Amino acid sequence: MNNIKWISGLILLIGLMGFGIPTKPQYAIAIHGGAGVILKANLSAGMEKAYRHMLDSALTVGEKVLASGGSSMDAVEKVIRIMEDCPLFNAGKGAVYSHDGYNDLDAAVMDGSNLMAGAVAGVRNVKNPITLARRVMTNSPHVMLSGKGATEFAREQGLEIVDSSYFFTERRWKDLQNAIAREKENKFGTVGCVAMDKAGNLAAGTSTGGMTNKKWNRIGDTPIIGAGTYASNKSCAVSGTGHGEFFIRYTVAREIAALMEYKGMSVQKAAEEVIINRLKPAGGEGGIIAVDKDGNIALVFNSPGMYRGAADSNGRHEIAIFGDK
Numbered sequence: 327m328n329n330i331k332w333i334s335g336l337i338l339l340i341g342l343m344g345f346g347i348p349t350k351p352q353y354a355i356a357i358h359g360g361a362g363v364i365l366k367a368n369l370s371a372g373m374e375k376a377y378r379h380m381l382d383s384a385l386t387v388g389e390k391v392l393a394s395g396g397s398s399m400d401a402v403e404k405v406i407r408i409m410e411d412c413p414l415f416n417a418g419k420g421a422v423y424s425h426d427g428y429n430d431l432d433a434a435v436m437d438g439s440n441l442m443a444g445a446v447a448g449v450r451n452v453k454n455p456i457t458l459a460r461r462v463m464t465n466s467p468h469v470m471l472s473g474k475g476a477t478e479f480a481r482e483q484g485l486e487i488v489d490s491s492y493f494f495t496e497r498r499w500k501d502l503q504n505a506i507a508r509e510k511e512n513k514f515g516t517v518g519c520v521a522m523d524k525a526g527n528l529a530a531g532t533s534t535g536g537m538t539n540k541k542w543n544r545i546g547d548t549p550i551i552g553a554g555t556y557a558s559n560k561s562c563a564v565s566g567t568g569h570g571e572f573f574i575r576y577t578v579a580r581e582i583a584a585l586m587e588y589k590g591m592s593v594q595k596a597a598e599e600v601i602i603n604r605l606k607p608a609g610g611e612g613g614i615i616a617v618d619k620d621g622n623i624a625l626v627f628n629s630p631g632m633y634r635g636a637a638d639s640n641g642r643h644e645i646a647i648f649g650d651k
């Protein structure tokens with residue numbers, strides 16, 4: 327009896343593949359390295375190569391975690407740590423500077439299987455804020471910690487504490503001087519990861535330095551659950567990047583999940599509804615990556631480009647930067 331079931335299952339699978347009907351992947355993962363005015367004309371060949379290489383290696387590490395049966399949360403944390411350690415991205419080493427010349431880091435994670443979440447805001451001395459966000463979720467009774475208190479908690483948890491000079495990069499320092507000269511706030515290069523593991527659990531994580539030249543301890547959407555980061559096994563896992571104030575006011579990540587839950591939209595349609603139909607006309611530049619409970623991935627942005635990557639157990643593995651690829 328069991329053999330018959332097994333054989334008919336196999337025949338069905340081969341049939342579906344033969345007709346080109348996509349089969350649900352065992353796992354799926356997507357990453358982003360920020361959205362904004364990313365144009366081929368403004369990116370040197372060397373920089374483009376470096377970004378593609380880093381996105382590809384981070385994505386590959388995440389795939390390996392999931393392929394070997396690891397949890398979506400482990401994949402999200404591991405991938406984001408790699409991107410935080412890389413000076414190309416606006417998170418961890420490579421974070422942008424606030425107006426006062428500090429790197430104020432924000433990060434969040436959410437576990438779609440139980441709706442647990444952890445976030446940190448305005449952290450200055452923690453090497454990997456994404457790991458601290460996860461510890462807030464698992465080892466504290468709270469959802470969000472900020473500033474000195476968050477660093478104190480990181481110390482208690484035995485996480486790596488670094489001198490603020492660790493976050494110095496020439497490029498971001500110059501960006502600050504330019505932004506001050508133009509009296510503007512700029513954004514770029516936040517990192518994020520969403521994943522579905524073999525057990526069908528979803529997880530999301532996002533990490534950022536926020537916006538260059540930000541003032542008054544401004545906090546963006548990244549650490550706000552439902553704005554820049556959200557996950558629920560009922561719908562999808564989302565990580566956003568872009569003009570944080572808009573993501574907060576439009577509760578972007580939760581809105582996408584709600585459209586799926588209450589309106590039965592696909593993850594792609596729900597993301598387009600929020601990012602293209604609502605956010606864009608309002609002037610909110612940015613994008614999201616999302617994965618649903620069936621492993622479908624959406625990479626949607628209303629800016630000229632978004633550093634991004636997607637992979638699943640059906641053999642998908644792609645990296646892209648600009649609007650077309």
Ligand code: ASP
Binds near residue numbers: 516
């Ligand atoms: N969303 C981030 C913020 O507003 C910035 C970014 O994604 O580039 O803090």
